[in-house]
Amino acid sequence: MKAALYVHVPFCLRRCTYCDFNTYAGLLELRAAYVAALERELAWWAAEQPELEATTLYFGGGTPSLLTPEQVQAVIAAVRRRFALPEGAEVTLEANPGTVTCSSLESLRRGGVNRLSLGVQSADAAELRLLGRIHTWEEVVAAARAARQAGFDNLSLDLIFGLPGQTLSRWEQTLARVLALEPEHLSLYALTLEPGTPLAERVARGELPEPVPDLAAEMYESASRRLLEAGFWQYEISNWARGAASAQLLWDLPPGGRSEGCGPWVSHHNLAYWRMEPWLGVGAGAYSYLPGSRWRNLPHPADYIAALQAGRSCRVDVEPISHTLALGETMMMGLRLAEGVTDARFRARFGAGLETVYGEVLARFAALGLLEWDGRRVRLTARGRLLGNQVFGAFLL
Amino acid sequence: MDPKHIRNFSIIAHIDHGKSTLADRLLEITGTVDAREMSSHSQVLDSMDLEQEKGVTIKASAVQMHWVAADGEEYALNMIDTPGHVDFSYEVSRALAACEAAILVVDATQGIEAQTLANLYLALENDLEIVPVINKIDLATAQVDKVLLEVAELLGVPLDEVIPVSAKLGTNVEAVLQAIVTQAPPPAADVNAPLRAMIFDSHYDSYKGVVAYVRMREGWVSRKTTMLMMATGAKTEPIEVGIFTPEMLPVERLSAGEVGYIATGLKTVREARVGDTITDAHRPAAVPLAGYQPAKPMVFASLYPSEADDYVNLRDALDKLQLNDAALTFEPESSQALQFGFRCGFLGLFHMEIIQERLEREYDQNLIVTAPSVAYQILLRNGEELEIHRPADLPDPTIVEEVREPWMKVQIITPTDYIGAIMEILRRKRANFLLTETLDTRRVLMTFEVPLAEMVIDLHDRIKSATRGYASMDYAFDSYRPDDLVRVDVLVNKEPVDALAIIVHRDKAYARGSLLIRKMKEVIPRQLFEVPIQAVVGGKILARVNVQALRKDVLAKCYGGDVTRKRKLLEKQKAGKKRMKMLGNVIIPQEAFLAMLRLDED
Ligand SMILES: Nc1nc2c(ncn2[C@@H]2O[C@H](COP(=O)(O)OP(=O)(O)OP(=O)(O)O)[C@@H](O)[C@H]2O)c(=O)[nH]1
Ligand code: SF4
Ligand SMILES: [Mg+2]
16 A cells, blocks of 8 residues: 655744644753664564555654654655655645754755755744744844755745735745745745634634634735746645746646646645545644544654553544545545646545535536536635635535 | 421522532531531532522422530531522522521621512511521621611511621531521421421422322321322322432431421322322311412414424423423414424523523433513403414504513612612613612612513623622512503514514504614624515514625635544534524524624613
8 A cells, every 4th residue: 555654853942922833842861762663663564564565755743854864854754754745745844944954954965865855934024923932033044045056956934814904915025035936836824813822812812813714815815826927836725836838827627637637746745634535644733644543643752662662552532533524525625736636536536426525516516617627626715725624615515 | 297396497598609609508507418528519409400500599409407406405407508690589489488487698798689679578488487697707807886777677686696607617506406406396287187388399209109298287208108199189199208418318207297208109280280289188187288479471482393304302301491480481382484493481581591501411312592582461452362382473463452562570789889880771771760778888779670581681680790799689560551652573584483572662663673683693603695674564574684795704715634633623504503593594593683682872
């Protein structure tokens, strides 16, 4: 079986104000033991599923760039050895611009990382402070330059918009500055105020203005237009890749009707999630999905390390994924993509056509102008991209 | 038991003055409920979850205790704990009719309040012996001497007859029991006369049928008795007779003077009604006991199942609930917008809220509740008169001569500092101010007349907040009076929604109508298209607002680790939509129907 392989690195220097990920500040001394535990978990899986082959490898976090290049390299080597990760397969590492240097980037590149995803979030000093980021815009620019020098030809940048008090022009300025760095890939995320985060609490206390959803919609649409002009394909609700050929329209379908048609820079690893193909996650709190079930690892790195040291299972929250759930999830994830869900693939997977399973829902949302359904492929319309939640829910049976 | 050794009494007070807590202590010192059980559970007689959660008694509940008094004799003490909230005074009045005495509890930190007086007068109307008690003397803010004096003066009794206690700590509560034994008269009870038992409450049990709570007036009843319900004519043999301990405990027989229950086995409310007299079919009494005045609902609202299929379930639930809540009335109705449901009558807004919650919890109903309205009397041009219970039924103005609305007499006890604030609130409610009486140096009793329709909205809350909780309020129906009243219709997406119509004074039609639709706009979620909402009087549009079309609702980030969480989020949203109603294409949440309750005009 082929699967995308995810490695979680749950360490950060300081927690950002909006972040509710499974990550911890102040646990850096666990790194060595953590990497050893990762290697154990990989070994365990190799024994458990000898047929498993990794298609892509992705270091996510947290802040994976807090591992030493040697530690990253050791994990990559273990994956290559045990899961036959092909030469040239996509190996992504998420990096915080405040934690990289020319030499660390060079070592990472030499060690096998071929795609770098930098968490930029904003080009504005005040916004970076609001978000509690540990780096400045200048450090972002330096990190991007260093990445190029180190030989990274596949650079992705993450941005957040719709911040409390953010104006449309300030957002457009951030985007312009970021485009000047000529990334191959961009992820633009509308801010979600996650309950319990310091940012959400400041908004709740009235210290910061409530983000305005309609303004966020305008920012999104303005960015979509700007990126179209700049030669990017939007292949997912929040993801753009620079294209070999150019898209003609917003939310255009790439040549061949598959995301890969957008060019070489789409995130192949993430495509596996949206297509609900199997993935194996290792590390604290990582989720995995192999046919029939999904689970999570113990979230706290100390618990995770202890379990692996003791040879105990670190799996928790195992959720059987029934046929019915799988149908709904396939739609919920697949409709995020410009390529949508094709009847042929759906049929191959579930043994029944889209019309049979979802005829009424498809007709209803097509009539509302949120879905495009031609009997062979269903996907969101340009308007539907902004209203996905109104649509996805209807597909959960 | 010899009636000489029986005492029947209620505990009455203003809300929160400590009736149920005092009942706890009495249960404890009589050994009825053991102290261990008590420590894990306060207000044991508040047995409904809802009562425990809200810390408020909703149902009167009866219990029998045994206690050896100072004279060395053992007495059976039947106690009924009552609710303090004004909406439940019907419960109190029926409880009082089953007793010879009442413990009047007054909070030493608050003094006499509006329901202290209201419930005291109820007790006096029933010729009950009053045992006055000052509670919460353990609190630092207690003004024991002052409140003692107040209460002694009110009742015209010597100071030493008022018993100071701390129900919480148990201080001096034995004196209360002793006072009951010595001061309360034993029930006048003739065990040899033909059976007459008064049904003062009931509940439904799926095995035992209607369980009637009875005060035995004459004769006795056992499982062998063939009973006759004197009003309905239903005949049956009890499945069980017993007493409350507070659990139901079967006994051989119940005799005159006692309080207990009879499980009738009857399956419907209509056969064994609260207020009916039970007699022996083989040796019937000549005349029934005087029944209760049926409760007169003042506030009406419609209940609709959120899914039409649940209509029959809702009817069954209302049927059963009515057994346990004699003040609830309901009749089927249909609405263009909401299809089939029930128009229900309540004694007040709190009563309505409680019924709604009980239906949802105890009977698992998913409800849409419309805004409360009052009953209007209509005089038509042709001389015909009718009463309507919902605004949509107001006939065409061209055939209406006069519309009359109910007015209430409202009494408010307040510290003098807040007189101005209260006057201002009442002025905005079209109230007439009648008089102010001085209660003591610090407090006055103010009397107003207020249209009930104005009162239901939020009078009680406003007075509470304007006076930081220091004022208390009581009210009773006064009369129907004509006024210039019009119906404001609400159109959602151009379609009139009958359940949203309101009747208001013509002078307020514009202000209320436009405020109503603005409030609705706040709670109606943005939909996939723009939804206009209009307020209309007699076909003329007063005001309009638009619920803008939804532009953005999407999860920005959704990767492998998010699938489960995001799916659950969507599932929850979907379940949330079930609590909403589809009107045509428009989804309307429950709150929109109650927007009218939030019409504070400042
Ligand atoms: N300190 C103190 N608190 C008391 C005393 N008696 C009652 N309380 C508190 O007062 C509050 C109200 O008591 P309840 O016994 O529920 O009052 P109630 O009169 O039955 O209230 P309703 O049934 O809602 O009318 C509770 O929080 C009790 O703990 C007392 O003697 N001392
Ligand atoms: S760097 Fe990323 S993972 Fe770490 S705290 Fe900030 S947002 Fe969260
Ligand atoms: Mg109580």
